[in-house]
Amino acid sequence: MRARVPVLAAALWWGSLTAIGFMAVPLLFVHLPTPALAGQTAAKLFSAQTWVSLGCGVMMLLASRSPGEPARMDWGRGALVFVVAGLLCALLQEFAIAPRIMARENLRLWHGIGSGLFALQWLCALVTLCKLAPGSRPA
Template sequence: MSWKARLALLAAALWWGSLGAIGFLAVPLLFANASSPAVAGNLAGHLFSGQAWLSLGCGVVLLLSARDAEGRATLAWGRGATGFVLAGLLAALLQEFAIAPRILARENLAFWHAAGTAAYGLQWVCALVVLWKLAAWREQT
C-alpha cells in the first residue's frame, strides 16, 4: 500500500474516531461533571468547533488522495467515497458557520440544537462510510 493510500485511510480513521470520541464521550462527560450546564455548554462549543476544523482538514486530505497517478480526480476512488467526503464536509461547514452562531446567539435553541445534532450525526455516518469504503477498496487494490 502506498503512502498516499495509508494517509487517506489514516485521515478517514481520525475523522470518524474523533467525531465519536468528542460526540459520544467527551461532551457527555462534560455535562455530567462540569460545575454548571453553562460551563459545559461553553466547553462543548469549543470542542465542536475544533472538531469541525479537524473534519475539514481530514476531508481535504481525503479529497487530495482521490487522484490517480496522473493527478486527475477520479470518481471511482474508494468505491464512491468522494460523495460521502463532500457531504461530511458540507455538514461540518454548516455546523460551524450556520448552526453554531445561532446557538451562541441563543436563537430558538431547541431547533438549532436539533439541527446541530443532525449535522454532527450526518458527519459521523459519512466518516464511517468513507472509512468502510476505503478499507474495502484498499483490500481489493
Template structure:
C-alpha cells in the same frame, strides 16, 4: 493512488471518524455530567466542536486530494465511491460551524438549532464512517 496515499487514507478516515465518535459519545456527555453548570459545559463543548470542525475539514480535504480522479490509481472505484461522503462530511462540518453554531451561541430558538446541529453532526459521523469503511475494506 500512490503507495503513501494508500497507507495515509485509512488513517485519515480513522482519525476523522474516531474523533467524531469520541467527541459525540464520550467527551461532550462527560462535560455535561461533570462540570458544575450546563452553561460552562456548553461553552466548552462549543470550543471542542469548533476544533472538531477544523479537524474534520482537514481530514476530508486531504482525503479528497489523495483521491483526485486524475491520478489514475487502481483503486479509483473505491475512492470515487467514497468521494461523495468525503465532500458531504466536509460540507456538513462547515455548515454546522458557520450556520448552526452561531445561532446556538446566540440562543436563537435553541431547541430547533440544537436539534438541527445534532442531526448534522450525526450525518457527518455517518459520512466519516462510510468513508472509513470504504477506505479500509478489501477490494475485489
C-alpha cells in the same frame, strides 16, 4: 505510504467525531458545575472538531486523485461523495448552526439541527472509512 493516507485520515475523522460527540461532550455535562459552562466548552470542542474534519477531508480529497488528473467519482468505491457530504455538514455546523446556538436563538430548533448534522457527518465518516479500509467488501 501514499495509499494509506486516505484510510488514516478517514480513521482520524471518524474516531475524533466519535470521541468528541459520544464521550467528551456528554462527560462535560456530567462533570462541569453548570450546563452553561458545559455548553460553552462543548462549543469549543465542536469548533476544533470542525477543523480536524476539514483537515482530514482535504487530505482525502488530495489523495483521491493521481498527480495531474482530476478526482474521480468512483474513487474509493464512491467514498468521494461521502467525504464531500461530511465536509458540507461540518461547514454548516460551524458557520450556520453554531452561531445561532451560541446566540441562544431558538435553541431547541438549532440544537436539534446541529445534532442531526453531527450525526450525519459521523455517518459519512463511517461510510468513508468502511469504503476505504483494506479488506472491506465491495458495496
